[in-house]
Amino acid sequence: MSVRMIGCSHRDAPIEVRERVALGHCQLTPALAAWQERFAAVEAVVLSTCNRVEFYLAADDAALPETDAVAAFLAAFHGLAPEEVLPHLRRKDGREAVSHLFRVAASLDSMVLGEAQILGQVKDAYERARQQDAVGPTLHGLFQAALRVARCVASQTELHQHRVSVPSVAVGEFARQIFDRFDDKNALVIGAGEMAEETVRYLREEGIRDLVVANRSAQRAETLAEHWNARAAPWNELARALAEADLVVSATGAGRPIVSAAEFSAVEAARAGRPLFILDLAVPRDFEPTIAQRPDVYLYSIDDLQSTCQTNRRHRDKELPKADRIVDAEVDRYLEESRHQTGGPIIRRLREVWQQPKEEELERLFRKLADLPEPARAEIRRSFDRLINKLLHPPLESLRNESRRGTSSALLEALAKLFQLKD
Amino acid sequence: MLAGVGVICFTGSYAVALALELSRLVFRSGIRGAFLLGWAAAGLVAHSAYLYHEALRVPGSPLSSTRDWYLVASWLLVVVYLYLTWCRPRVPFGLFVLPLVLGLIGVAVFLADASPNPRGPASTAWGVIHGVSILLATVAVLVGFVAGLMYMEQARRLKRKPATPRRLRLPSLEWLGRLNYRAIVLAAAALGVGVASGMVLVVRSREGRVPWSDPTIVSTWVALVWLVAAALVAAAYPPARTGRRVAHLTVASFVVLVAALGVGLLWKTQHGGRHVPFVPPPADCPDVRASEKGTVPLAAVGKVPAHGPAHGGPP
Numbered sequence: 001m002s003v004r005m006i007g008c009s010h011r012d013a014p015i016e017v018r019e020r021v022a023l024g025h026c027q028l029t030p031a032l033a034a035w036q037e038r039f040a041a042v043e044a045v046v047l048s049t050c051n052r053v054e055f056y057l058a059a060d061d062a063a064l065p066e067t068d069a070v071a072a073f074l075a076a077f078h079g080l081a082p083e084e085v086l087p088h089l090r091r092k093d094g095r096e097a098v099s100h101l102f103r104v105a106a107s108l109d110s111m112v113l114g115e116a117q118i119l120g121q122v123k124d125a126y127e128r129a130r131q132q133d134a135v136g137p138t139l140h141g142l143f144q145a146a147l148r149v150a151r152c153v154a155s156q157t158e159l160h161q162h163r164v165s166v167p168s169v170a171v172g173e174f175a176r177q178i179f180d181r182f183d184d185k186n187a188l189v190i191g192a193g194e195m196a197e198e199t200v201r202y203l204r205e206e207g208i209r210d211l212v213v214a215n216r217s218a219q220r221a222e223t224l225a226e227h228w229n230a231r232a233a234p235w236n237e238l239a240r241a242l243a244e245a246d247l248v249v250s251a252t253g254a255g256r257p258i259v260s261a262a263e264f265s266a267v268e269a270a271r272a273g274r275p276l277f278i279l280d281l282a283v284p285r286d287f288e289p290t291i292a293q294r295p296d297v298y299l300y301s302i303d304d305l306q307s308t309c310q311t312n313r314r315h316r317d318k319e320l321p322k323a324d325r326i327v328d329a330e331v332d333r334y335l336e337e338s339r340h341q342t343g344g345p346i347i348r349r350l351r352e353v354w355q356q357p358k359e360e361e362l363e364r365l366f367r368k369l370a371d372l373p374e375p376a377r378a379e380i381r382r383s384f385d386r387l388i389n390k391l392l393h394p395p396l397e398s399l400r401n402e403s404r405r406g407t408s409s410a411l412l413e414a415l416a417k418l419f420q421l422k423d
Numbered sequence: 424m425l426a427g428v429g430v431i432c433f434t435g436s437y438a439v440a441l442a443l444e445l446s447r448l449v450f451r452s453g454i455r456g457a458f459l460l461g462w463a464a465a466g467l468v469a470h471s472a473y474l475y476h477e478a479l480r481v482p483g484s485p486l487s488s489t490r491d492w493y494l495v496a497s498w499l500l501v502v503v504y505l506y507l508t509w510c511r512p513r514v515p516f517g518l519f520v521l522p523l524v525l526g527l528i529g530v531a532v533f534l535a536d537a538s539p540n541p542r543g544p545a546s547t548a549w550g551v552i553h554g555v556s557i558l559l560a561t562v563a564v565l566v567g568f569v570a571g572l573m574y575m576e577q578a579r580r581l582k583r584k585p586a587t588p589r590r591l592r593l594p595s596l597e598w599l600g601r602l603n604y605r606a607i608v609l610a611a612a613a614l615g616v617g618v619a620s621g622m623v624l625v626v627r628s629r630e631g632r633v634p635w636s637d638p639t640i641v642s643t644w645v646a647l648v649w650l651v652a653a654a655l656v657a658a659a660y661p662p663a664r665t666g667r668r669v670a671h672l673t674v675a676s677f678v679v680l681v682a683a684l685g686v687g688l689l690w691k692t693q694h695g696g697r698h699v700p701f702v703p704p705p706a707d708c709p710d711v712r713a714s715e716k717g718t719v720p721l722a723a724v725g726k727v728p729a730h731g732p733a734h735g736g737p738p
Contacts (some may be wrong), residue, residue: 177581180597225693273662292582296666302583 001138002061003344005097006070006089007047007054010111013088021085023048028125031077038073039065045129045137045143047104047119051111056101058138066395067091098142099331106153107160108323113316113400114159119150141338149330156326159320162312166305167199170279171206173308175247178277178298183207188245189230190238191252195281199249200228212245214238216252239263243270248278250286257288263330264291279305324405343399346412349421350395354388428472430494434528437501437521438468444517448591456512463505463517470498489687492558493531497524499562513592519569535687549623556617557643560650562609563681567606567673574599574670596666603669604657607676611654614647642683649679 003017008018023031028046035044035055037321042065043058055070065073071086103109105122125158126143129135135143154160173343179185189196192215200211211230213222218234225232233241242248242259252258259267264287278299292299362384366377395415402411415421440463474494481488486639504520522557577593621643625632634640653672657664 032491174581176595177577177593178596180595180601273666273668275666299582300584 001058001136002064003094003097003142004057004064005054005092005100006057006065006067007052008088009052009054009109011109012090017085017088017248018051018053020080021053021078021088022050023053023077027077028128029132032129032134034077035073036132036134039063039069041284041384043139044134045125045139045244047122047125049118052104054104056097056139056142058136058142095331095335099327101142101146102149102327102330102334105150106323106327107150107325108153108320112165113313113320114162116160119147119154122150133405141341142334145330145334149327153323153326157323159316159323162315165198166281166309167195167202169305169312170199170249170300171202174298174300174305175206175277176281178275179246181207183209184245184246185246186210186212187214187247187249188233188241188287189224190248190250190258191215191282192217192224192343193251193253193281194330196249196251197224198226199251199279199281200224200230203247204248206230208247212241214241228371231269237394239267240270246274246276248276249281250278251281252286254282254286255284257284258286259288261288261290264288264294264297268294268297270421329383343412347396347399350392350415350419351388353419353421354392358384358388402407428469428476430473430528430532433470434525434530436462436469437524437528438515439526440466441521444515444521447515447518456508459503459517460512460525463501463521467498467501470501474498490531492554493527495564496558496561497527497531499558500524500527503562503566505671511591511594513593514594516569517570518591519720523565523569530684530688536614548629549620550695553617553620553624556613556620559678560613560617561684563610563613564650564673564676565607567603567610568677568680570599570602570606571670571673571677574603574667575674578667578670600665600669603673604664607657607673608652608654610676611647611650614643614650618643618647636685639683642686644677646676646683650676670719 008021010018020243023046023420028048032044032046035042035046039057041058041063045056046053047056053074056066061229063412067089068082068086070087072082074080074089075082075085101122106118107114107116107118110118122143126135126139126147129139175182182203185208187200187203187210189211192213203211211225211228212223212233213225213228213230214233214235214237215224216235218232221232221235224230238258242264250258273296275296275298278287278291278297279297280301282304287299289299289301291297360382365380366372372380399411399415440459443459443462446452446455474491477491481491500520501524504524506514507514507516507520573593574596577599580593581596653676655674657669660708662668
C-alpha cells in the first residue's frame, strides 16, 4: 500500500481558488460518498479548512489516482472546469506525503505557525472518513501517528505557548496577568468593529459572562449585543459603563479620543480603585494615552500588543527546527514500522516454509538412526537450525537494506514468487 | 541519627532550592521543578527532624527560646512555600520566600538568644495559644509581604508593557491582592489572640501587672494596632483591599513586624529576646517541682520574670 496526498493549500493556491474548491462542513459527507463510489479501492481522508483542501489517499500503486483524476473529481463536485483546479493541485507521495500530514497536524504548515485549531480539524477529517468507512488500515495507522506527532510537538516545544494575534495576546497574556478569573468580571466593548468582535470571542472563551456593548449607533450596538448574548448600553451612559467595567475593549472609528484624561478622572472616583484593563484597538486611539499613568489602570494600545505578537512569532520561529526534528524522527519511525508490518508476514512465511522440510528431514534421519542418544539428536537439530539461519541471512539482510531505502516492495514480491509464499 | 541533623543541613537544602529558583531567570528546564521541590522538601524533612530532636532534648522546645522561635517560623514559612509551589509550579515563589526563610534561620543562628525562656506560663494552654498565635501572625505578615512584593513587581511589569517575560511568571494581580488581604486579616486576628492570651498569662501570674514600658510589649502593641487598623480599613473600605493599596499595606505591615522583632532582638527586655537571664531555682524547691508538672507558673514564685512569654520568642 502506498500513501499519496493531492490538494492545495495557502502555499500553492490563492484564496480565490481555495474558496472555490473548499468543501464546507455539509459538503464533506456527500463528497466522501461520491469519492467512494468512484474510487472504491482507495482509502481516503479529506481535510478541508480555510487554508487547505487536501486528499490523503492510500492504495496499491496501480490503483492510486493521479492528480488530474482528483482535479476532475473536485471540479465535477463544484461544477467547475478541471483546468481551473488542476494547476493549483500539488501531489506528494510516500515519505513526502507522510511528512506533509505530520507537519500539517502539528501546525507547522499553517498560515499562523502553531495555531491550535488545525489539530482538531485533522481529527475531525479522520473521524468523518472513519465513520463513512473510507479509512482502511493504512490511513488509520497514518492518522493515528499524525495525531501522536502533533501532541508530541505540542508538548516538547513551545510552539503553541506563544499567542500571535492581537486579541489573543491581549486577553490570554495581559488580561490573564491582571485577573485570576473572568466569570465574575464585567467587560465593556466600545464600538462594533471586527477587531472588537474577535476580542469578544476570546473574552467569551475565557469565561466572561457580563458583557456590555456601547456604540454611537445604538442599532449596531444592539446587533452585536444580540449576537454575543450581551447587553447594549446607550452611548450617553458610557461613563457609568466604564465605572462598572473590569475590562474595556475599545475599537471605534472615531477621529479623536473618545475618553480624555479629564473624563476618566470622573470615572476613576466611581471605580473605587479597582484595577481596570483597557484594550485600545482603535487607530487613532480611543483613550488618551496619559490615562495609562493612573494607578491600577492597565491601558494597552495596538502597538503595545503588536510588539508582543512579533516577539511571540519569533519565539515560535525559534521552535521550528526543534519541531522539524521531531517530525522527521517520527516520519522515520512511522515508515520503519509500516515497512515492518508489510514485510513481516512474508518473512514469517519464509521461515515457516523452510522449517517444514527441515522437520521432515530430521524425522527421516532420526528414524534411520534410532539408537542415536538424545544429546546427539539435539546437536543435530541445532546444526539444522544454524544451517537454515545461514541460508536465510543473505536474503533477509538484502530485504532489510531495501526497506531502509524504502524500496522493499519489489523484493518482497520477488521473494514471494521465488519461494511460492502465499497468505 | 537525628542528633546528626544540624542547621547547616536544612539551610544548605534551602540554599540549593533558592539557587534552582534563581536559575529560572537564566534557562528553561523541564525537570527543575521536581529537583526544586525535592531539595526544599528534603530541607523541610531535615528541619522537622532537627526541631523534633530539639524538642526531645530541651524541655519546652520547639518554642523554648527565641532561637527556636525563629527556626519554627522559618519551618512554617517553608511549609507555605512548598504548598504554593505545589499548587502553582510555574510561579517562582521561592525567589521571594526562600530569602526570608534563610533570613529567619540566619537571625536564629547569629542574633537570637538560644537560652531557654521561662517555662512557667508555657506549660499552660494559654501559653501555647500565645506562642502559636504570635507565630502564625508573623508568618501571615511574611506571606503578605511576599504577596505584596510580587504584586508590585507584577504591576510594574504590566505598566511597562514589555513582551511577557517567560522565565518569571507571577500570579495575577487579582490573586495576589486576595492573598494580601487574607494575610492582613489573618495576621491581625492571630496577633490579637496572641496579645490577649499574653494578657491572660500576666493576669494569672502572681504579679499580675503588665510591664507597659517593656520595649517588646510596646512594639507588639504597635504592631497589633497597625494590623488591626489595616484589617479594619481593608474590610470596611473596599478600595483598600483591591489594587496596589492592599499590597502597600502588607509591605508596611512587614516593616512594622521587622521593627517589633528588632526590638525583641536588640533591646534588653523582660519578654523573650535578650531577657533577664533565667536562673534555675534550687531543685528542692517544691514550687519548681510543681511547675515542672505544669501546675504552678515559675513566674508565680518570683524566680523568673513575671511576664515571661508563653513559649518564649519575640515579641
